[in-house]
């Protein structure tokens with residue numbers, strides 16, 4: 001077997017090694033049942049235990065209050081871009097969107113199919129290099145909800161805390177790239193959703209925490225588009241992504257064993273600090289995000305020129321530092337260092353950056 005690289009991929013992304021090893025075994029035979037996890041009926045005893053534990057561990061990990069449903073959905077985070085307004089933006093109503101990058105603007109675009117999507121703030125003119133403050137934000141008079149993207153995967157910016165929103169509106173959040181990378185006060189949200197493939201599992205499953213009073217749709221909707229359908233059936237209305245739910249559940253157990261979200265946040269801060277330290281050490285690198293808005297999980301930066309960026313990527317890859325190419329809309333480099341990404345990989349990249357700057361600076 002080849003050695004595993006330090007995988008800086010933005011998503012699908014690195015998974016915890018102990019979880020992968022356990023999954024290797026369980027794919028063959030889980031719980032001495034003689035059947036692999038991907039081969040069990042979603043209504044059988046073995047999978048029932050898997051999904052119940054995944055929910056219980058999610059609740060324990062994030063302190064999910066009893067009046068929130070934990071839903072396992074499909075269609076990627078991108079399907080939440082329409083499912084949220086379909087369920088919660090009334091005909092003729094307005095929802096406010098905080099536009100901090102490509103994912104936020106895609107979310108706002110889908111809301112416009114159902115009602116008015118008011119862009120209350122946008123940092124697009126600044127190249128999405130920061131998180132807007134209250135002075136840059138202009139809410140509509142009575143929004144149904146305010147949607148924001150807690151971490152902007154492509155640009156490498158992150159909200160330090162939830163935005164303050166008008167009374168009467170609930171907060172809806174796409175946390176796809178930083179969910180459970182730090183403690184979260186679920187009560188501040190009406191709906192919090194995330195595709196699993198960055199911080200908490202494989203592609204193909206979406207986690208949604210939905211406050212109970214928001215489950216019923218504001219309009220007639222097909223069965224599979226309603227949050228209530230999944231809430232009433234414990235995410236088992238149809239065949240759920242069983243392997244994805246299994247793997248997500250195992251990641252939750254791993255996060256609990258690692259000490260929970262506060263401990264994980266500390267580690268993530270330390271890891272990010274190594275890379276921002278290397279960026280700030282001289283004039284060679286430039287961080288793509290404004291310093292006050294830097295993401296702890298997607299670290300974006302450039303060298304003095306696109307040609308040197310290309311050299312950087314080539315030499316880094318040769319040293320087992322994989323997946324560092326920035327998103328095509330930003331260029332440069334992006335180091336995605338989610339929960340499961342090891343500190344040793346950040347140390348290796350920081351060392352590489354220092355050496356590379358000395359050689360090419």
Ligand SMILES: *Cc1c(COP(=O)(O)O)cnc(C)c1O
Nearest residue numbers: 076077078103153174176177195
């Ligand atoms: C990756 C990502 C998405 C898209 O997720 P899909 O599961 O591919 O639909 C949406 N929002 C954010 C913030 C992301 O990082």
